[in-house]
Structure formats: C-alpha cells, structure tokens
Amino acid sequence: MKVIKKIDELRRELKQYRNDKTIGFVPTMGYFHEGHLSLMDRAKAETDIVVVSLYVNPTQFGPNEDLAVYPRDFECDEQLAKEHGVDIIFYPDNDEMYPDGYKTYVYTEELSKKLCGKSRENHFKGVTTIISKLFNIVQPDVAVFGQKDHQQAIILERMVEDLNIPIKMIIAPIIREKDGLAMSSRNKYLSHEERKQSVILSLSLKAAKESVKKGETSAEIIKQQITSQINTSSLAKIDYIEIVNSKDLIDVKIIEKGTFAAVAVYYGKTRLIDNVVLG
C-alpha cells in the first residue's frame, strides 16, 4: 500500500492502471471504524484498485464546529487500510487542496439547506466541493459512501447526476455497534453515560420502522413516536427529527416508498445522526 500526499504523484501512480484496471474510491476523514472499513471492503469487491482519501476537509466545518479537535490517528488508519486491501491512501494537506487564492465551490441548492443543513449552514457546500475535487483527482470508476450520512449520499448522487460526473455511486449500509448505535468517528467524544443513553437513536428508529411495518402510515404519528422515545434519554437534546422523501428531502405526510426518518441529537457538544428507510 502506498501513501501519497501530492495530487500530481497520485495522478502519475493511477495512470498506469487506467487502461486495464477499474479504480474504486472511498473518500474519508480518517479515524477509521468498522463503517469505513466496510466501504473499503465494498470498493475492493467492486474494483481492481482501491484508493482511500484521508483528509479532514475544513470547508465542511462551521466556525463553531469540531474541526480542530476532530479525531485523528493516521498510523492506526494506515494499518487498518492495509489490512483491508487498500492500494493507495491519498493523504493531502490543506495547501495541496485549498491553495492561496482558492475561489470555486460546488453547491447542490435546496437539498443542502434541509435537515443537517439547517444547523450546519455551509456543511454540504464544503462536502460537494471537496468531493468534486477528489473525483477529478482520482477519476475513479466507482465511489463508495455510507448510508449513515444519508443526506450527504442523496446530495452527492444528485451532484453526480447533475454535473454528469462519469462515476458509479454505491451507498453502503450503516454499520452499527452491538447495541445499535451507528458507528461514527464522533462517538469517541461521548462520556460513559452519554454513550449508554445514545442507543436511543437507533432504538427509536427501529421502533418507527416496526410501526410502519405494522401498518402506520402517518408521518406525524411516527415523528411523535420517535420524539417521545428520544426524550426519555435525559441527556439528549434533539436537533431535528424529520420524515422526508429521498428525492428532495421534503417533509411527507404519508409514509411511502423512499420515505425515511432522519434524526440528529446532541449529547453535550457531540452531535450524532442516524436514519432509517421507513417505506
């Protein structure tokens, strides 16, 4: 496995494969957990050469967010990637990605203002911009993202379609801890008690899915059910609970195909997200 920090070097390295191998790509911010590793495994299963980018992208963090303290452990990440058959880690620094005079942004309007976009104003603009850049640098055949960031996945699929980017997108399932908590690099911020209570996110979504299976079709009732369940967790502060469609993230009244429930909940300063497809 190679670790490459420069764009030009990565391009040279990948050039040799372009004629007869397929390239898979997993963009990450590092601090790998089973969720990331499942994306690498998926890329490995789909393509010949797997590139993982490891870059904590500053433009997707707001001024009061956790950029400075975002967890990092490159040596551990390197080891894990190697064990999962990754061929290249692209590990650029900020000067390489946003040199002086940088001015261009990619923006998927409307979709970026909803759900997480309400409390994280420029977050998705940062995401679509960095992913556009990485796609142009790596030029993969296939890119793999996680379903945990469902809104991100929907926005990136929209961007790929809108901008005619010739890359196949794969959205892989959420990987969970044994008790159901969706894996996230931010889980490490949780105190022991917060960690214990945070299981309520996945439990409430699982219960919501059960209710829908049993015949409930009212989004309002499902939303109330999730809300009251999360509110049993004394340390939880709800950012949002939304029942929306996958196409344009608009609130629905009746749960149907493509409807999903998404939640964002603060435990202290730690913001956790989770989601489930209901319909």
Add this chain to the structure above:
Amino acid sequence: MKVIKKIDELRRELKQYRNDKTIGFVPTMGYFHEGHLSLMDRAKAETDIVVVSLYVNPTQFGPNEDLAVYPRDFECDEQLAKEHGVDIIFYPDNDEMYPDGYKTYVYTEELSKKLCGKSRENHFKGVTTIISKLFNIVQPDVAVFGQKDHQQAIILERMVEDLNIPIKMIIAPIIREKDGLAMSSRNKYLSHEERKQSVILSLSLKAAKESVKKGETSAEIIKQQITSQINTSSLAKIDYIEIVNSKDLIDVKIIEKGTFAAVAVYYGKTRLIDNVVLG
C-alpha cells in the same frame, strides 16, 4: 462529421478514441463567426479529435437578457464546422442538459461578481456550471476558449485549477472585423449606424495600449482616456470601463504585467464587450 444530441451517445462515440487519441473541445453557443472557427482550428492543431458543443445555455442568461432571440443557424454552423475539420458536434437540448429536478451549480466566488458580473448577476455561475457539465461529458485533453470573453477565461482557468479538472486550457486571441470590432454573435443585432460607431471600443483600447507603450502607467489616466474616447460615440452607453489585474480582477492604480482594460458598452439593447492586455 457527426452530430450527436444525447450524452450517452457522445460518450460511446468518444470511448473508442480515449486510449490512443487526444480529444480537443470547443464549447460554443453557435452562430459561428471567424472567432469560433479560429478556436476550432486551434483545437484541430493541438489534438486528434475535435468536439464542438453547440448549446445556448439558459442558465447564463438573466431574466431580461436575450436568450429567446439569441441568434441561431444550425445548418450554417454545421457546414462551417465541417469545413474546419470538426469531428463531432454535440448539440443537446435543454431536457438533456437540465432535466427536471436539476439542482447543482458551480460557482467561482468573487471573480463572478466583478466586471460583467455586476450587470449580469448569475451569468458566470451559469457559465461555470455548464462548462463543468460539458467537461465531464466530453472529458477532453484540451479545451479552447476565446480571449474576447477575458473574464470568462480567467474564471474558467480558476475553476479548472480549483476543482483539479485534468484539462489543459488554451485561451486563443480575439478575432476582429477589418475595422477592429471584436467578432461576436451579437454584432448582428447592431443597426447600420450602431455598427459604424461601435468601432470605438477597439479603437479606444488600441489607443490605451499605445499610451501605455509610450510610458503612461496611471490606470486612472488610461481609464479617463478610454472613457472620453468612447463618449465621442453618440449612441454608446457605457456599462463599465475597468483597468484590473488578471489574477483576481481587482482595480489597479499602476499598470503592470497582467493588467488589462475591459469595456462593456451598450448600443441600444446590444451589449458589446472588448478588452486588451495593457501591461
């Protein structure tokens, strides 16, 4: 020469060339004049296969601009392109480029608000968006643009660098009528008298360049010189006259390397632009 209207068909057609031929690309809005044809010739000189897109892009026109009446003559364009050795004309319709639910825009901030961006608010956002799309569709090795749209060229070069788009950009010189008027599809809107007077744009810029050659370094004096010369044309209504640097389009006081003068002038409803590198 092939005329292709569908993205998928263009991709299939170009696939056969990717391994052993270079692809040149000239994006246009059609109604070809010598300026466009010089770009095709340049692409032909630089690459094996030349693709010209012909698409009047609605997102770069403002609500009160000339989208509906923008001049079109596909049959004549087709003939001219053939004579200039173009291999493929990509000629999509609006449903192909902006299908229902379209939401993604590429935006080069700051640069897009200056000069023409002041009176044409979302113009450059439309330009960077459509060019991003066309670049992803054609995936050329080389793209050729005209110096007449100097701000556009600067913005697109910035976009290509910022988004790490792997395409070599060529900016080819302005082609002028015999009397000096920069060629433009919009020149056909001019009445006989407007056409006669419009020569003042290029004359004033030529005179400005002469003054700088003779030692004038004050942007203010050059700007006054251009202004008073254009004002001798009774039908001219100045939109802007600016002396700026090429890097970030910021007003300069002292003319130096990279400084250029750009003008936009209305004759009736017709807006003409021209520019010259001074330093």
